[in-house]
Amino acid sequence: MAARAGVSVGTVSNVLNHPGQVRPATVEKVRAVIEELGFTPNANARSLAGADSRTIGLVVVDLRNTLFVDIARGAQREAAAEGMNLLVTNSDSDDSLQDAHLELFESARVSGVLLAPLSDPAVGVQRVRRHGTPLVVINYDTGREDCCTVLVDNERVGHLAARHMIELGRRRLAWVSELGALQPVQQRQVGVRRAVREAGRGVGLTEIDTQHVDGSHARTAVERLLAVPARHRPDAVVAVTDLLGASIVQELQEAGLSVPGDIAVMGCDHDARAWGGAIPLTTVRLEGEEMGVAAVRLLAEEVAEGGGHVHRTVVVQPSLLVRESSAGRVPVPGPTTTRALGSTRRGV
Known part of the structure; x- marks a missing residue:
């Protein structure tokens, strides 16, 4: 990699770990080679997961929106049922931060990734799939055939x-x-x-x-x-x-x-x-918890089946x-008077 970029091994290390110490033009050149070679560094992420980890990552666009909180809650529950650990990150509606979280999970060698974006995540999805990591996209129809998708019928x-x-x-x-x-x-x-x-x-x-x-x-x-x-x-x-x-x-x-x-x-x-x-x-x-559950099930299937997995789309139906x-306001029934046993009323 260093030879391809025309720099020293130490410079590559600094680009990966201390990019602020490297000239921007050099950082850009090294990162272009990293992308070309499909290299994923993992030295700083081994503590999160090993090569045969049962850890999966979830990247959501905005945890302030309770749809994505519900998705995370459902995913957490189903991950536990599948014997998996779930790591959740929030991109805060920032596409560059979303891509950084995807890189983190790739570095951690997670078993698979769940991604709940708001806009087209084509770049991040392409990177993850090129490295062979199982991926499920939630709440966005990418139109891709190389990953599973969970949608609500909007x-x-x-x-x-x-x-x-x-x-x-x-x-x-x-x-x-x-x-x-x-x-x-x-x-x-x-x-x-x-x-x-x-x-x-x-x-x-x-x-x-x-x-x-x-x-x-x-x-x-x-x-x-x-x-x-x-x-x-x-x-x-x-x-x-x-x-x-x-x-x-x-x-x-x-x-x-x-x-x-x-x-x-x-x-x-x-x-x-x-x-x-x-x-x-x-x-x-929007039944966010159901979406999270369905996404983890699809991911677990792909992890278990490997290259034989058939990608599919699950559509969750909303409810009014x-x-x-x-x-309008539903009238609250007024208090009712109950006649005590043995009592009498006039005229009866």
């Missing part, structure tokens, strides 16, 4: 949400999202459109682009809703995420509108971060969770 997520609003009698729906960006967003949008199309005449759809899937642009979205005359204004909002849905509820209330009286609102990803509002938010449960933001 088109059904959007369809369930829109159909729920339509079944409640809402006829002017608004889909509020960062339009056309992330794969799950695109698929949920397809499901919403299909539900509206299936409902036929009398049900319409407005699509509002928020530039982001969190709640940071909720005010702008609500301003656009309120700019429409009341008789034409959407009477239901389907937000792509719970964080966005909860923020829209708050903005509508501050504007003097009733939720769900004037406008029903729901989210689409069962994120616990959005559950603290005064009005409980209707959402679609109805709360007050769409269906």
Whole structure:
């Protein structure tokens, strides 16, 4: 390797362990050779796992989002059942950090890797597969045939949400999202459109682009809703995420509108971060724990079967969770009076 890069062995060692001590151009040249040769250093990772380790790694995009916490919880439970140890890392929505975590697990010679990204992880997946490490991608359809995949049916997520609003009698729906960006967003949008199309005449759809899937642009979205005359204004909002849905509820209330009286609102990803509002938010449960369990089972199969393993995709079905933001408050039964044994009532 050192000869291929035209540097000393000591320089290669410094690039691997102390890159700050090496000129950037040299670091880039050595890393290009490392990538070309498919070399994976393991000196600093032997304490984590040996060549025949029963340790697997999980890289998730954002542990603040409880979908990925649920995935990790399910994976942990199934890993224990399979006699495996699970190491979890969080890339914090940073693709370069995600790739660094994948390199760490490769260095540790883990038995296999679970990857739950938000955007296309092609570079990292290609590196892991080139080295022959078993890999399962969660919550993203890479379209690859050289690894297993576990997905939630995101088109059904959007369809369930829109159909729920339509079944409640809402006829002017608004889909509020960062339009056309992330794969799950695109698929949920397809499901919403299909539900509206299936409902036929009398049900319409407005699509509002928020530039982001969190709640940071909720005010702008609500301003656009309120700019429409009341008789034409959407009477239901389907937000792509719970964080966005909860923020829209708050903005509508501050504007003097009733939720769900004037406008029903729901989210689409069962994120616990959005559950603290005064009005409980209707959402679609993505069954993250089930996804984590399925991913570990696929990985364990590949570890056991080796080169004879047939890669496949498991699709987990979401479920609707109805709360007050769409269906209204369920009346609490009042206290009942029970007549004591032996007592009498007038007129009896």
